[in-house]
Amino acid sequence: MNLALTRVAVVGAAGRMGREVVRAALEDDSFELVGGVVEPEAPERGADLGELCGWGKAGVVATEDPPGDAEALIEFTEPEATVHHLSYGRPVVIGTTGLSDEQLARAEEAAKGVPLVLAPNMSVGVNLVREVVRELSEKLGAGYDVEIVEVHHRNKVDAPSGTALLLARAAAEGRGRELDEVAVYGREGRAPREEGEIGIHALRGGAVVGEHRVVFYGLGEEVEVAHRALSRRTFAAGALRAARFVARARPGFYSMRDVLGA
Numbered sequence: 001m002n003l004a005l006t007r008v009a010v011v012g013a014a015g016r017m018g019r020e021v022v023r024a025a026l027e028d029d030s031f032e033l034v035g036g037v038v039e040p041e042a043p044e045r046g047a048d049l050g051e052l053c054g055w056g057k058a059g060v061v062a063t064e065d066p067p068g069d070a071e072a073l074i075e076f077t078e079p080e081a082t083v084h085h086l087s088y089g090r091p092v093v094i095g096t097t098g099l100s101d102e103q104l105a106r107a108e109e110a111a112k113g114v115p116l117v118l119a120p121n122m123s124v125g126v127n128l129v130r131e132v133v134r135e136l137s138e139k140l141g142a143g144y145d146v147e148i149v150e151v152h153h154r155n156k157v158d159a160p161s162g163t164a165l166l167l168a169r170a171a172a173e174g175r176g177r178e179l180d181e182v183a184v185y186g187r188e189g190r191a192p193r194e195e196g197e198i199g200i201h202a203l204r205g206g207a208v209v210g211e212h213r214v215v216f217y218g219l220g221e222e223v224e225v226a227h228r229a230l231s232r233r234t235f236a237a238g239a240l241r242a243a244r245f246v247a248r249a250r251p252g253f254y255s256m257r258d259v260l261g262a
């Protein structure tokens, strides 16, 4: 067994992100793809994972449960399934977004027994933007109005995006506030802006992979930070990085900040 290799299995292997992670793992010599999980009744069950993502035959097939030798699971499905997958009791990277507070609490509970990375956005760039937003928010102060606009493809189910919430939390944190106290989701009718509000707005359409803009509107200037994901590959690369981290970590609840700082 090659100890430099990280053996990963992808949960949600037939989805848009799942296929991208499968392909990235097959193309990276420091990972061994040992399995891929699809829904029990999925037509992809038994299919070759490499062929599913257009890479060519990989000799590893899609199954209902992950194989026993995976050192890390990489999970991109939907929140209810994510909670179910916690019962595997294995080191896991969760990319699925839109988890409720109760589902998040279940993940935190599971992390007492296994290492778990939860990251609503796996891209290195977004996680650096998060730091910039926190600092801008702190230093510009409450005299600047913060508005966040995100755009995603027409098939995205949760709104606002997990990334918009991550950035909004960073802006709130910079001002020593809880996001729940200051968040305003969209505006309609008579909705005058109150000082300290953080406005969050979701646009949906076409094939947009993911765009986020955080704008600080002052009276004499505007500061804007933007991130555009050009391909899902950027999330897949971050997911593999997180998988390498989680495979060697002690039990605990981690974020991309831990992964990138490691």
Ligand code: NAD
Pocket (backbone or CB within 6 Å): 011, 012, 013, 014, 015, 016, 017, 018, 037, 038, 039, 040, 042, 076, 077, 078, 079, 081, 084, 094, 095, 096, 097, 098, 119, 120, 121, 122, 123, 158, 235
């Ligand atoms: P998708 O609909 O293309 O794929 C989801 C897949 O999960 C589907 O193939 C579905 O069959 C599968 N699935 C559902 N229940 C399952 C189960 N019990 N077992 C196995 N598979 C199951 O969606 P997507 O675009 O791949 O996005 C998936 C999730 O990842 C969403 O929550 C999305 O917001 C999130 N996402 C996160 C990041 C990030 O960087 N963290 C990036 C992109 C997308």
